[in-house]
Amino acid sequence: MPAKLIKTVSTIAALLSVSAMVSAQQDFSKVEITHQPVAGSIFMLQGSGGNIALLVGEQGNLMVDDQYEPLAPKIKAAIAKLSQQPVRYVLNTHWHFDHTGGNAEFNTGEALLIAQDNVRSRMLSGGEIKAFNAKIPPAKKEALPELTFKERMQLYFAGEDIEALAAPNAHTDGDAVVFFKSSNVVHMGDLYFKGVFPFVDLSSGGSVPGVLAAVEAALERMDDKTKVIPGHGSLSNKAELSEYRDMLKASIAAVAPLKKAGKSLQDVQAAKPLAQLNEHYGGGFIKPDLWLQFVYQSL
Template sequence: MRRFAILLAATFATPAAAQQDYSKVEIKVERLAPGVAVLFGAGGNIGLSFGEDGNVIIDDQFAPLVPKIEAAVKSVDSDPVRFVINTHWHGDHTGGNEAFGGAGAVIVAHDNVRRRMSVDTFSKQMDQTLKATPKAGLPVVTFAQGVTFHLNGDDIQVTHVDNAHTDGDSLVYWSRANVIHMGDTFFFKATYPFIDRESGGSIDGMIAAAKTGLGIVKPGGKVIPGHGPVATREDLQAYHAMLVDIRAKVAAGIRAGRTRAQVIASNPTAPYDGKVATDGFIKPDRFVETMYDELKAKLRR
């Protein structure tokens, strides 16, 4: 549980993240299509739109990594970062907001991202209060359902999905390049999904978000997960099927009157444990436990 608490601290809280040592972290760039790239480092994957209209980044990891992120962006395009789009509010995706916002970038996100970042929040999982983000790091443009950027020869469509990883998730799609950034509604290979129920997340919302993503990205497209390597549409389809299958098994166990421990012991993730890291941030038992607690409350109604 101690390791899980440390990981949660890095996920949620920028001050906690600042205490970690990021000196050895390298930001690696992978070009996906003309004008589109992804940056890997520590924390959530960063999408990059670059070209004649300036740089747009999707998420910005942790504050101590900002100089390295800026250097990686400049290795692709020397222009400054013009816009930052946050896929959700967690600190491993928004930790660089204050620095980029202070340097003049316009931060854009769903209404609930600004709402959650604007106030101190008590986390039961961490048993501590997460401090509000300073003004420079808050989204200054927010939306309820979505927004489109017409930049760098593409239409970058931002679509909100309800109550998935959190209550403020957005998918970001380059319509001409056929590349989609799923944020943390899609965890690929590295770990089972983290459903932040305290922030309005739900397994049904995660399943719906994956289905929405499949409806947006066309065959042959590339998929940027919140964590893990770049995926294909087929990988996203397999992820959706996995979520549906595990949910059905957990729900069946609840309807049969099994306890949480019994459902966990039935190992509903077994067919997928070889494809998803079982020692990642969210281990199989933790994933099933979270799902059980959510569905138990729903199925009582």
């Protein structure tokens, strides 16, 4: 596919995914689950919602995130093409239901659901995603993480040394970055929306400086060969994530002095302080004015 068409297709996918987050009424019948090898025995699965990492092992599989509940049969069919073993572990990068929607479906006898502490508490109570006026009902019991951690979790499975590190107050207050250290692969969750301004869920405890801090910490652990799975978008690498880090930094640097000078959000939006970034990053579902709002309200 030509690069421009790929960009258009992924933009549409992002739009679909946010409209689904708002309404939960998306038509999933046309969604296809694709898979691609990443490194070692790790694959990236894409359909609708957050990207899935799948680690295939002789005694079972581990997945990071599981998209929307109605897609679970298709995701299971996609996994069956790669492994006859059951899913043993599901790690959630955060509580949003385009990443945890399949939890109950994958929570069979063999499986253990794992996430940062706040993922469980937010799923248990339900909540509101204010940026989209979305009310999220409490999750069913079978969908709740069964093993939670505050700062760091290590798991040795399928020949892989796996480490999940919490990123406080970033995309939400329950994000985890998952490092597959043996194969040099990182799943960033929604700390990384590749090539577009990101959604930052301030009503779930997120903040733009928190996203920047988490991205910087992850970059420090990467090298030029690291494969980077974004929460949304195609497979990436350290160089692209570094550019994204620069965009986050530039956004904060542009907005902070205006807010400090007492400018209102409307004044800041009218001043278009990110004009030079908009062309590159403004084509996703978070338009420049909403991105400025996230930055402004975070500071």
